[in-house]
Amino acid sequence: MRIFFLLPLLFFAIRVNAQSFAPVPPPAHLAPILHAPGSTILGPSYYYKGRRLSAPFSVEVPILELNDPVATMHFKRFRTWTNVGRLTGLASVAYVLFNRTPDPQTRRVVYIGSLIASVGFSLVSNSQVNKAVRRYNAVVDAPKIGVTLLNIPGYGQIPGVGVIVPI
Secondary structure: OHHHHHHHHHHHHHHHHHHOOOOOOOOOOOOOEEEOOOOOOOOOOEEEOOEEEOOHHHHHHHHHHHOOHHHHHHHHHHHHHHHHHHHHHHHHHHHHHHOOOOOHHHHHHHHHHHHHHHHHHHHHHHHHHHHHHHHHHHHHOOOEEEEEEEEEOOOEEEEEEEEEOOO
């Protein structure tokens, strides 16, 4: 009977231990994603390794390459909300095309409702991609500790420990 009380405790202890491993350091070739100065909440644009990215979908490759679960979750939410916004626009177009009774009042409500929903979904999706980029930059720009061998003429190789702190 005591084992039934210990099983949930054991399961919880294993689960806590499994999540407490040190994170894997990010690949060295990843650079921070910079927010362009002309960005607005309706249309952010970014710079990656000196190149201007034309759409928020362009940050997908570095974010997924980082393999950080939080940044990946925010980016997947961005894609989901963007698709929901597109489907909202498609639904209003389908209503106009397939409606047999042209009621101007209902048509106006559908247009305005579709516009408000589209802007709302755009705001939500852009906030998600901004969260993903902030998380990506926090992981990539985190201080790194490493061991290195320095070649010093006349002395040979000297081991050293270094800390890289992004400015």
